[in-house]
Amino acid sequence: KLSRFLPLRDIVLLTGLRRVGKTTIIKQLVEELLQEVKPELIFYVSLDAYGLEKHSIHEIVTRYRTIHRLGLDQKIYVFLDEIAFKEDFQRELKDFYDNENMKICASASSASILRDKKAYLTGRTRTIEILPLDFEEFLVFRNAKIKTADAYLLENYFMEYMQTGGLPEYVLTGDIVYLSELVDSILYKDIIAFHNIKDPAIVKDFFRLLMERAGKIITLNKMAKILGISLDTVRRYMEYFKETYMVYTVERCGKLNQRLRTGKKLYAGDVGLRNMATGFRDRGAVFENMVYLKIKQHNPCYIYEDGNEIDFFFKDTLMEVKFREKLKDKELRLFEKIPAKEKIIVSEWQEYMKLR
Structure with missing residues (x-):
């Protein structure tokens, strides 16, 4: 599906959880291009490769053009894996975009790294999140x-x-060891080391608490009390975990004061990570998490009224998730009361498979 972006001039930025498949997708795009484009016009490089740490992206690409005798007017396709390893990449990509005939596709595993504080890439990029x-x-x-x-x-x-x-x-x-090592890698590389956190143990506890709360409404004050840390620290850590795609949050539907008064619902970036941390229990929460990831692109909110909750509302669609259960009387009354063009109850895998 991503190949449709290759003819466009926009820089394509692939983001998403570590090991979600960004590198594989990039290599698949290269394979597709090889059917139409000469090999020397396609350049793939992993910027975390040994020996490249002292070289800028510009130096690396210029060297490639020189070796293959490709002028700046000759269009080339450049695939930059793990672009976050280059601190000044936004400015370098802007220079390429403005001055060279080049199609660029890059990947990164942290949304914070893709922040363009100086707006170098405004109007020049198309960011695509890769989900599990x-x-x-x-x-x-x-x-x-x-x-x-x-x-x-x-x-x-x-x-x-x-x-x-x-x-x-x-x-x-x-291999459960692989999954455990992946979590450690994300926690240490993308959160603890990147944000210079002095107490790694708190970050690990924070991760476990987030996974236990997946599928539930969370309040930051309560999390602060449980972990014995300040509210400001909880806010910061929550943003760090969201930026690495470990978790997502869903707001309550309604006016601003309603959204601010009520906590957000929390979902894990992958249910395998959640199950590794908590064990495979509370299948209802796991199923709801899976449904959220399936409909995430619709930016749903949740409905909360008189102590009752409807899981998702988006595009005039009301959706309640109950894994192999029926709605309770109060939930059913609220479900029937809320006006919506389409109302869906997802309780089995067959209904999950119909979601788009």
Whole structure:
């Protein structure tokens, strides 16, 4: 799907959770290009490679043009993996965009790094977030060729998907050590080291608390009391985790004062990470988390009224998630009361698969 952006002049920035598949997608784009473009006009480089730390992106790309005798007017396709390893990349990309015939596609694993404080890239980029595998992609990775009639097999795979989540390498290997090391890598590289945090243990506790609260309304004051840290620290840490795509938050629907008075709902960036931290329990919360990731692109909010809650509202669609349960009487009355063009109750994997 991303290949449609290649003819456009915009710089394509791929973001998302670490190991979600950004590098694989970039290499797939390169493979597609090779069917139409000469190999020497395609340059892929991982900027975290040993030996490149002292060289600017401009030096690296200029060296490539020189080796292949490509003038600045010759269009080349440049794929820059892990662009966050270059501190001044926004200015360098702007210079390329303004002065060279070049299509650029880059990747990064932290939204904070992509912040363009000096607005170098304003109007020049198209940012695309890569999410973990959805269930259909999970089936492809598991090489599951199932006929529609074999519903029981699909259900078995779906329960497996609920437990493993959608990080590609973990889906392929099932290696829990890999998942644990991935979490450590994100915590230390993208949060503790990047933000110069002096107490790593608090960050680990913060992660576990977030995973336990996935699918629930959170209040920052309560989190501060549980962890014994200040409210300002909780606010900062929450932003750090959101910037690394470990968690997402959903606001309450309504006026500003209603949104400010009520906590946000929290969801894990991948249910496999959540299950690793908490164990595979509270399947209702896991299922709701999966539904959120499926509809995330619609920017849903949640409805809260008189102590009752409806999980999602977006584009005149009301949606309640109840894994293999029915709505309670009060929930049903609220669900029927709220006006919406479409009302959906998601309680089984078949309904999940219909979501778009």
